Amino acid sequence: MTSTKKTQSVEEDISPEAAERAAVASTAPTGGGTGDYVRLYFQRVRGGDMGSLPGVVGLVVLVIFFSVVQSSFATLFNFGNMFTEGTGTIFIAMGLVFVLLLGEIDLAAGFGAGVCAAVMVRLMVGYNAPWILSIGAALATGVLIGFLTGWLRAKVRIPSFIITLAFFLAFQGVMLFVVNNGAGQHGNVTITDNVVLSLANAQMPIWSGWALGAVVILGYAGVKLLAVRSRYKQGLPAEPVGVWVSKIAFLAVLTIGLLYTLGQNRSLNQTAIPRNVNGKIEFVTPAAVEGVPWVVPVLLVFFVFWTFLLGRTRYGRHVYAVGGNEEAARRAGIPVDRVRISVFVLSGIMMAVGGIMIGSNVSSVSVSNYGGDVLLLAVGAAVIGGTSLFGGKGRMIDALIGGAVVEVIYNGTATLAQGANGDSLKYVATGIALLLAAAVDALSRRRAGSTGLA
Amino acid sequence: MADQPLLELHDIDKRFGPVDVLKKVQFSARAGEVTALVGDNGAGKSTLVKCISGTYNIDGGEYLFEGRPVTVHTPRDASALGIEIVYQDLALCDNLDIVQNMFLGRERMRGLVLNETSMEHAATETLASLSVRTVKSVRQRVSSLSGGQRQTVAIAKAVLWNSKLVVLDEPTAALGVAQTEQVLELVRRLADRGLAVVLISHNMTDVLRVADEIAVLYLGETAAQVRRTDINQQQLVELITTGRLSDPGDTNLSNSPASEASA
Numbered sequence: 001m002t003s004t005k006k007t008q009s010v011e012e013d014i015s016p017e018a019a020e021r022a023a024v025a026s027t028a029p030t031g032g033g034t035g036d037y038v039r040l041y042f043q044r045v046r047g048g049d050m051g052s053l054p055g056v057v058g059l060v061v062l063v064i065f066f067s068v069v070q071s072s073f074a075t076l077f078n079f080g081n082m083f084t085e086g087t088g089t090i091f092i093a094m095g096l097v098f099v100l101l102l103g104e105i106d107l108a109a110g111f112g113a114g115v116c117a118a119v120m121v122r123l124m125v126g127y128n129a130p131w132i133l134s135i136g137a138a139l140a141t142g143v144l145i146g147f148l149t150g151w152l153r154a155k156v157r158i159p160s161f162i163i164t165l166a167f168f169l170a171f172q173g174v175m176l177f178v179v180n181n182g183a184g185q186h187g188n189v190t191i192t193d194n195v196v197l198s199l200a201n202a203q204m205p206i207w208s209g210w211a212l213g214a215v216v217i218l219g220y221a222g223v224k225l226l227a228v229r230s231r232y233k234q235g236l237p238a239e240p241v242g243v244w245v246s247k248i249a250f251l252a253v254l255t256i257g258l259l260y261t262l263g264q265n266r267s268l269n270q271t272a273i274p275r276n277v278n279g280k281i282e283f284v285t286p287a288a289v290e291g292v293p294w295v296v297p298v299l300l301v302f303f304v305f306w307t308f309l310l311g312r313t314r315y316g317r318h319v320y321a322v323g324g325n326e327e328a329a330r331r332a333g334i335p336v337d338r339v340r341i342s343v344f345v346l347s348g349i350m351m352a353v354g355g356i357m358i359g360s361n362v363s364s365v366s367v368s369n370y371g372g373d374v375l376l377l378a379v380g381a382a383v384i385g386g387t388s389l390f391g392g393k394g395r396m397i398d399a400l401i402g403g404a405v406v407e408v409i410y411n412g413t414a415t416l417a418q419g420a421n422g423d424s425l426k427y428v429a430t431g432i433a434l435l436l437a438a439a440v441d442a443l444s445r446r447r448a449g450s451t452g453l454a
Numbered sequence: 455m456a457d458q459p460l461l462e463l464h465d466i467d468k469r470f471g472p473v474d475v476l477k478k479v480q481f482s483a484r485a486g487e488v489t490a491l492v493g494d495n496g497a498g499k500s501t502l503v504k505c506i507s508g509t510y511n512i513d514g515g516e517y518l519f520e521g522r523p524v525t526v527h528t529p530r531d532a533s534a535l536g537i538e539i540v541y542q543d544l545a546l547c548d549n550l551d552i553v554q555n556m557f558l559g560r561e562r563m564r565g566l567v568l569n570e571t572s573m574e575h576a577a578t579e580t581l582a583s584l585s586v587r588t589v590k591s592v593r594q595r596v597s598s599l600s601g602g603q604r605q606t607v608a609i610a611k612a613v614l615w616n617s618k619l620v621v622l623d624e625p626t627a628a629l630g631v632a633q634t635e636q637v638l639e640l641v642r643r644l645a646d647r648g649l650a651v652v653l654i655s656h657n658m659t660d661v662l663r664v665a666d667e668i669a670v671l672y673l674g675e676t677a678a679q680v681r682r683t684d685i686n687q688q689q690l691v692e693l694i695t696t697g698r699l700s701d702p703g704d705t706n707l708s709n710s711p712a713s714e715a716s717a
Contacts, residue, residue: 234571313567314561317568320550321547321550321558324549328547332558332559333533392548
């Protein structure tokens with residue numbers, strides 16, 4: 001049997017005992033101590049199962065690089081700016097994780113997001129609809145788009161690449177039509193609704209940011225502890241103390257660091273400027289820009305919910321199963337077609353959310369803000385984060401990590417080459433990053449295949 | 455062995471258009487025994503299995519399970535009866551671990567949440583009850599398992615679901631010597647636990663080692679179904695290749711040699 005031979009070939013360069021443990025290597029808790037756990041992790045990485053590691057390493061390297069070469073990168077203003085600028089992509093990428101888990105692709109996610117945002121803004125501006133109704137309509141549009149794509153894929157059996165390529169073109173037209181209200185005007189509608197504008201442009205009060213941080217840290221710690229305790233009580237091998245304590249500590253440090261940084265006033269004009277107040281000249285300090293942008297809690301809610309859905313529910317298990325081996329899933333009685341349609345629907349919801357966020361960030365909805373690079377950035381985010389293009393492998397956190405990498409590249413290169421060449425550098429750099437991520441994915445898959453640790 | 459066979463098939467016909475793939479096939483399998491199903495390529499073994507599993511609907515004949523006539527139209531009907539098929543290509547998800555694969559499609563829940571600890575316990579116990587020691591951790595991904603281990607997981611899945619009849623399609627076809635040994639032992643143990651095991655194999659040595667009864671198909675017809683003790687390797691090969699014995703002895707051969715139909 002080929003895979004036996006292959007497993008043995010890996011075992012050659014390590015002791016038989018370690019080889020045994022390598023064979024056990026999985027994301028699951030093992031009986032050993034922290035040392036064993038760490039060693040297993042590195043064996044897994046060497047075996048090709050790298051998960052988010054390339055993304056995390058890339059993020060650190062890129063942040064250091066841009067901080068050194070470019071003075072405006074590592075500023076408080078830019079730090080806050082990147083959150084609101086990058087989250088639209090991340091929302092779309094979160095939906096794409098579901099699609100990619102089934103080995104499918106959605107090339108129309110960018111203009112799909114645009115159509116949803118256009119529906120929202122047209123209802124608000126043209127028909128004075130309240131924000132909640134308009135956002136609801138955008139989400140419903142996303143569901144509809146997702147269902148249509150999924151139905152064509154699952155029932156008509158057109159490859160998703162082709163369906164969404166067709167939609168990529170068609171949605172551009174639909175978006176233009178909706179934005180122009182069918183009248184062929186300027187292709188741009190300004191968002192006036194305060195709630196929608198606040199999503200990407202307003203900050204939470206400082207105290208509520210800290211409260212959010214506390215919920216995140218305590219919530220994570222609670223879930224971890226409950227899981228470990230329940231496994232101990234059941235007599236099952238559980239994660240070593242050192243590991244889960246480190247994980248919680250890392251999250252706490254990261255959260256506190258972010259909250260502290262975002263708690264500083266990052267406004268570009270902090271010096272008092274003279275103003276004419278009732279005929280008198282007074283020196284007025286501009287309003288401070290500080291606190292966590294509202295997109296962050298929105299992002300966290302979706303992130304936690306999708307992570308739970310993928311990791312803890314029957315539905316999530318079935319998504320992984322269909323992505324891993326469709327035939328096996330079908331024989332196990334999993335409704336494969338329904339799962340396939342559903343991932344496109346979930347992706348449709350997230351593309352609507354992403355579309356609204358992008359619109360909120362630039363305060364308007366126009367075709368140019370949803371074209372070309374939005375989709376590629378979103379796919380890039382998921383893949384750079386560690387979601388496989390071949391299906392069956394990926395997590396929700398990949399969208400966050402990869403989204404951060406993409407945003408850092410995008411933001412860092414945009415102003416690195418000032419002037420006319422800024423954009424060209426930005427596109428080339430992002431393209432290379434996507435290609436690198438896909439290469440890592442393909443190579444690690446090959447490596448995993450040859451070591452039996454896919 | 456006077457007791458009632460668990461599965462009895464009488465005069466099974468299966469046609470694909472003008473082609474008669476199965477013609478009046480007789481087959482039975484008893485609880486606690488390994489019944490081997492052998493035959494050359496195109497003899498109709500796979501078709502018969504698909505009829506048993508409900509993937510194909512039979513065009514004629516009687517399907518008796520536990521002595522009662524039943525209709526099996528879909529794989530779901532078959533699993534409801536307690537029939538589990540372990541396919542040659544295994545039908546495991548490489549990206550899932552052993553527990554996840556064993557419970558795939560039948561996950562244990564606690565409310566809306568998967569009950570992982572309960573499933574892990576059950577999987578561990580099942581593997582232990584089958585004396586499977588080659589698997590180090592039930593949280594190992596299936597992609598990291600050897601062929602024999604995969605086969606073991608697929609078979610253990612059948613046991614976990616309290617199946618009454620397990621059909622194994624070429625379980626040793628892709629395995630090395632040591633792994634074949636392990637799987638055959640497991641096959642024997644399944645029968646000893648009281649399951650009816652149907653073993654499809656090309657390997658005469660394997661069949662003669664573990665089977666209690668051997669059914670031979672020849673060009674879509676039952677050439678014979680005999681006790682293991684009533685036949686030797688040479689006779690078995692003769693049955694498979696010609697559909698009859700030159701010296702029938704006390705075996706109950708079907709009297710008509712097969713005609714020209716092919717599968």
